[in-house]
Amino acid sequence: MPVRITLKATKEPLTRPKRDDFESAEAYAEAFDRFRQAADVSPRYGAFCENDGSFHVPNVPAGTYSLEMKIGASQLNPVIKRESEDTTSWIATLNREITVPDSAGGGGNESLDLGSLELEVMLAPAAPNR
Secondary structure (H helix, E strand, C coil): CEEEEEECCCCCCCCCCCHHHCCCHHHHHHHHHHHHHHHHHCCEEEEECCCCCCCCCCCCCCEEEEEEEEEEHHHHCCCCCCCCCCHHHEEEEEEEEEEECCCCCCCCCCCCCCCCCCCEECCCCCCCCC
């Protein structure tokens, strides 16, 4: 299962603008450009979970991050064709804010134990045909 850690923006949250929230296409385009620029410079780190569910993301500097984990139907059954990152195909997700202190990561060898993380079940996988 992939794990994504993204540094949280200090000025503006990294929320993709929605077209319906803007009166003109130009205003939406400007907001989207600002979003993309902020996302492009926001440090991101990633890893994959081990079979026991643990993961290690090395060299993460101190800061406040958004931790994101998602399990899709295609990850449970490799025969399922993965179309895209369509949110309707997620079976379970986790999105949580974490704080990495100065002592963990960023050049040190210390680990930050996040404890047990529980993903929110989005939908149950289909039962196999018999």
